[in-house]
Amino acid sequence: MLGIEGIEILFDQKDHGYTMLKCGPQREELLSLMQLLLREIDAREDGCEMVCQDLTEVLLVRIVRMASVSLRLTAPPAESKECATAKRYIDENYSESITLDKLAEIAHVNKYYLSHSFKNEYKVSPIDYLMKRRITEAKALLTSTDFSLTQIAEQIGFGSLAYFSKCFRKIEGTRPNEYRKSARQKSAQGTR
Numbered sequence: 001m002l003g004i005e006g007i008e009i010l011f012d013q014k015d016h017g018y019t020m021l022k023c024g025p026q027r028e029e030l031l032s033l034m035q036l037l038l039r040e041i042d043a044r045e046d047g048c049e050m051v052c053q054d055l056t057e058v059l060l061v062r063i064v065r066m067a068s069v070s071l072r073l074t075a076p077p078a079e080s081k082e083c084a085t086a087k088r089y090i091d092e093n094y095s096e097s098i099t100l101d102k103l104a105e106i107a108h109v110n111k112y113y114l115s116h117s118f119k120n121e122y123k124v125s126p127i128d129y130l131m132k133r134r135i136t137e138a139k140a141l142l143t144s145t146d147f148s149l150t151q152i153a154e155q156i157g158f159g160s161l162a163y164f165s166k167c168f169r170k171i172e173g174t175r176p177n178e179y180r181k182s183a184r185q186k187s188a189q190g191t192r
Contacts, residue, residue, distance in 0.1 A: 026066055033059050046139065082107040083121040086114060087129065094133045095157040100126060134158065135171045142180040143187070149176050 023030055037055045040048050086103040103126050104111035118126045134156045141152045153164035168176045 023066065026062060030059065030062060033062070046136075080117055080121055082109045082114060083118045086118060086126055087122065090126065090130050090133055094130060094137065095155060097157065098130055131167050132171060135168055138164070138168060138176065139172070139179065139183075142176060143183040152176070 033055055037052060037059070040051045040055065085107045089103060089106050090098060100111045100115060104114045107114055109117075115125060118124075118129070122129060124132070137156045138152055141147055141155065145152075147155070149164070150161050153161050156164075158164035158167070165176055168174075168179070172179060174182070
């Protein structure tokens, strides 16, 4: 079953609400693309969103070519202005000390309302989003610089190395130094 948010796949048969496609000779190619897409989703490595987007586009083009279907873009759900403001502030100021009170002040809403709305909108609390944003930056610094863990923790807004390490491990499932070592090993293997 294939469903993509923001895209409606229109089939000739309108009675069933679904259509089964016989892939024939394209079966292996489509299956291979789907497996690549699923592996990319499971791995969740840096840049996976872009790879998934591209693989999905290739899949859609192949399906449109082989079947009598057409695509129609549907409007994405409206993003709340308050949540978008808070998210943008986090993205631009992640290295600063950011509290829920500060985000609510910037968005001009009650902090409880913002927390609830943000979680509904992005499926994560504002503070968890901030932590994930910081860890994304930390991963980039770990792979592209020789900065110490303490320097990285300070640069991305953590007050202590211990708290940085704890958050990194919680989000990535590994310690920052282990992540750096693994990333360097993968890089060295890729250049061979």
